[in-house]
Amino acid sequence: RRGEMAKATQLINNEVFRAFATYAAIVLLKMMLMSLITAYFRMTRKAFVNPEDTASFGKGEAAKKFLRTDSDVERARRVHLNDLENIVPFVGIGLLYALSGPELSSALLHFRIFTGARILHTFAYLIPLPQPSRGLSWAVGYAVTFSMAYNVLKAAWLL
Amino acid sequence: RRGEMAKATQLINNEVFRAFATYAAIVLLKMMLMSLITAYFRMTRKAFVNPEDTASFGKGEAAKKFLRTDSDVERARRVHLNDLENIVPFVGIGLLYALSGPELSSALLHFRIFTGARILHTFAYLIPLPQPSRGLSWAVGYAVTFSMAYNVLKAAWLL
Amino acid sequence: RRGEMAKATQLINNEVFRAFATYAAIVLLKMMLMSLITAYFRMTRKAFVNPEDTASFGKGEAAKKFLRTDSDVERARRVHLNDLENIVPFVGIGLLYALSGPELSSALLHFRIFTGARILHTFAYLIPLPQPSRGLSWAVGYAVTFSMAYNVLKAAWLL
Numbered sequence: 001r002r003g004e005m006a007k008a009t010q011l012i013n014n015e016v017f018r019a020f021a022t023y024a025a026i027v028l029l030k031m032m033l034m035s036l037i038t039a040y041f042r043m044t045r046k047a048f049v050n051p052e053d054t055a056s057f058g059k060g061e062a063a064k065k066f067l068r069t070d071s072d073v074e075r076a077r078r079v080h081l082n083d084l085e086n087i088v089p090f091v092g093i094g095l096l097y098a099l100s101g102p103e104l105s106s107a108l109l110h111f112r113i114f115t116g117a118r119i120l121h122t123f124a125y126l127i128p129l130p131q132p133s134r135g136l137s138w139a140v141g142y143a144v145t146f147s148m149a150y151n152v153l154k155a156a157w158l159l
Numbered sequence: 160r161r162g163e164m165a166k167a168t169q170l171i172n173n174e175v176f177r178a179f180a181t182y183a184a185i186v187l188l189k190m191m192l193m194s195l196i197t198a199y200f201r202m203t204r205k206a207f208v209n210p211e212d213t214a215s216f217g218k219g220e221a222a223k224k225f226l227r228t229d230s231d232v233e234r235a236r237r238v239h240l241n242d243l244e245n246i247v248p249f250v251g252i253g254l255l256y257a258l259s260g261p262e263l264s265s266a267l268l269h270f271r272i273f274t275g276a277r278i279l280h281t282f283a284y285l286i287p288l289p290q291p292s293r294g295l296s297w298a299v300g301y302a303v304t305f306s307m308a309y310n311v312l313k314a315a316w317l318l
Numbered sequence: 319r320r321g322e323m324a325k326a327t328q329l330i331n332n333e334v335f336r337a338f339a340t341y342a343a344i345v346l347l348k349m350m351l352m353s354l355i356t357a358y359f360r361m362t363r364k365a366f367v368n369p370e371d372t373a374s375f376g377k378g379e380a381a382k383k384f385l386r387t388d389s390d391v392e393r394a395r396r397v398h399l400n401d402l403e404n405i406v407p408f409v410g411i412g413l414l415y416a417l418s419g420p421e422l423s424s425a426l427l428h429f430r431i432f433t434g435a436r437i438l439h440t441f442a443y444l445i446p447l448p449q450p451s452r453g454l455s456w457a458v459g460y461a462v463t464f465s466m467a468y469n470v471l472k473a474a475w476l477l
Contacts, residue, residue, distance in 0.1 A: 156180040
């Protein structure tokens with residue numbers, strides 16, 4: 001009985017699930033990296049939003065001038081929000097897709113194209129590269145997630 | 160051994176899980192749709208946030224005037240953020256709930272009410288309908304997620 | 319056959335998964351609580367963003383003055399966004415981690431430290447406590463998620 005339970009939870013022994021776990025962890029770590037990039041820009045550009053964050057710069061007006069917005073900080077925050085809007089659906093739909101029994105080759109194709117597209121998207125947004133670099137890399141990731149959702153719905157309805 | 164593993168990952172053969180996969184995919188697609196609606200408003204209202212997005216409208220001041228906020232764009236962005244705040248917990252808690260062995264009828268009731276409420280919420284927010292339409296549709300989705308969380312905690316603690 | 323399927327989906331019988339379900343539900347509920355706190359501040363501070371939300375305060379200018387930002391509302395919204403940026407990766411990576419077959423004691427350590435850190439973070443942000451309270455509680459949660467991601471990648475690549 002113990003053995004069966006262990007097996008049931010070791011989904012990670014399954015090749016498609018293992019591939020999903022790998023790429024989902026990579027894109028989630030990439031998303032988390034945006035927190036560090038935003039913090040880096042906040043500190044180097046001295047642009048904060050919370051009064052308690054500027055207390056070490058002095059009191060009163062001396063500290064207040066650092067409560068401001070900065071274009072690099074705002075750009076990093078937009079990348080982060082765009083990641084939430086796109087990577088989170090990928091993880092949710094991707095998990096359902098990985099559990100719907102796809103071919104390993106199809107699954108790898110979906111996971112790898114998405115991961116590559118989102119890494120390109122981050123560079124295109126942060127540098128920034130001229131459009132349509134950012135638009136295209138966004139659209140590729142979006143299309144991959146849509147394709148996985150289509151496969152999930154097909155599997156869930158037809159099985 | 161191979162067969163058991165395959166079975167373990169084909170959770171999608173289970174009726175409750177299949178129902179969850181269907182409704183989770185639908186609400187995540189609905190959330191993703193907000194990206195397209197925001198992009199549509201940005202292009203028709205010519206209201207952008209990144210300088211590289213207005214480069215095709217000309218140089219200097221000619222392009223700069225399109226770096227502005229627009230009330231329709233901001234409204235679409237608020238719907239998107241509200242979806243992140245509500246649909247993401249539904250997917251996370253809903254997955255745990257689906258794996259906690261609920262009755263199919265209870266599960267379907269939760270998933271369908273949530274999905275209906277969030278679709279109503281989007282219409283109520285975008286049109287916009289007079290309050291309390293948006294508030295009520297938000298509260299119904301919130302209550303459904305809370306009910307599933309209660310069931311997850313009960314199952315996780317008592318089993 | 320039915321029995322096997324039921325078992326496969328009752329991951330919640332597994333101790334590590336049950337622990338994950340418990341703590342994931344708790345932190346997701348904590349994140350959802352931010353909606354109520356923001357709504358509370360919007361109503362007590364009378365600071366709204368949608369014109370349809372102020373209709374009950376009268377017409378024209380009488381209602382328009384309540385379409386404003388308030389520092390308490392904005393602070394609650396920042397806590398909510400920070401939760402999305404940190405709790406969502408925890409749930410995604412934590413699920414993969416729980417399925418990768420960790421020791422129960424290691425898993426409980428990860429889940430409990432993260433949950434404690436995020437509750438402290440909320441108090442540190444809302445009160446607010448002087449820095450580095452908020453920074454440290456954020457960093458602890460971040461490090462826990464990173465440690466789980468490392469374990470997922472190790473398990474997914476080596477198994």
